[in-house]
Amino acid sequence: DIQMTQSPSTLSASVGDRVTITCRASQSVSSWLAWYQQKPGKAPELLIYDASSLRSGVPSRFSGSGSGTEFTLTISSLQPDDFATYYCQQYNSYYTFGQGTKLEIK
Amino acid sequence: EVQLVESGGGLVQPGGSLRLSCAASGFTFSNYDMHWVRQATGKGLEWVSAIAAAGDTYYADSVRGRFTISRENAENSLYLQMNSLRAGDTALYYCVRENSSSSEHFDYWGQGTLVTVSS
Numbered sequence: 142d143i144q145m146t147q148s149p150s151t152l153s154a155s156v157g158d159r160v161t162i163t164c165r166a167s168q169s170v171s172s173w174l175a176w177y178q179q180k181p182g183k184a185p186e187l188l189i190y191d192a193s194s195l196r197s198g199v200p201s202r203f204s205g206s207g208s209g210t211e212f213t214l215t216i217s218s219l220q221p222d223d224f225a226t227y228y229c230q231q232y233n234s235y236y237t238f239g240q241g242t243k244l245e246i247k
Numbered sequence: 248e249v250q251l252v253e254s255g256g257g258l259v260q261p262g263g264s265l266r267l268s269c270a271a272s273g274f275t276f277s278n279y280d281m282h283w284v285r286q287a288t289g290k291g292l293e294w295v296s297a298i299a300a301a302g303d304t305y306y307a308d309s310v311r312g313r314f315t316i317s318r319e320n321a322e323n324s325l326y327l328q329m330n331s332l333r334a335g336d337t338a339l340y341y342c343v344r345e346n347s348s349s350s351e352h353f354d355y356w357g358q359g360t361l362v363t364v365s366s
Contacts, residue, residue: 142308157357173350173351175352175353177292183358184341184357184358184359185292185341185353185356186318186356187352187353187354189352190352190354191352193352194344196354210353222363228291228292228350230292230353232351235294235305235307236282236294236297236351237294238291238292238293238294239291240291241291243293
């Protein structure tokens with residue numbers, strides 16, 4: 142089974158900050174990596190797929206990069222609506238999620 | 248507009264059974280692979296099961312042999328039959344659509360139905 146590890150588990154930041162979340166896979170997943178945002182009491186929503194493709198309608202301040210075993214999600218300038226929990230997911234071999242990164246207001 | 252609406256959750260005793268349903272609308276259901284993903288309260292996401300458009304089925308090790316996924320394309324419905332339920336199966340269960348291209352990311356999620364396994 143492929144394990145996905147996100148860091149950090151919690152991130153405190155301010156509106157306007159640039160933040161980066163890292164996701165590491167236990168073996169190569171090529172570019173088959175997605176990022177989801179989840180707000181309290183809501184279902185996850187797709188942000189990025191295939192490591193770097195922005196879903197239509199998602200603000201351009203979100204970007205993804207990486208391939209193989211190391212990936213990043215970057216938010217270029219945090220907005221109040223961005224404080225949420227973020228999950229990475231590999232879909233190279235079945236489906237595995239990272240443990241999540243909670244983005245908190247500093 | 249794509250909509251996925253789950254139902255069938257509830258309180259069940261350990262060893263009991265429950266059948267979850269997902270009503271799909273806003274897209275051609277028969278063309279898409281579909282999944283169930285669960286989330287225990289305050290925890291992360293766990294993939295549970297998938298069914299391809301062609302009908303092939305897949306399961307996480309934690310539920311294989313106890314859960315059965317199925318679909319009824321004529322009714323635009325997805326199901327999850329859960330038997331021999333355990334306390335560890337307690338979670339919010341999401342119905343999820345997989346993207347139709349070669350990329351298998353999950354593009355739409357329902358709001359979930361809560362399953363509680365407790366005596």
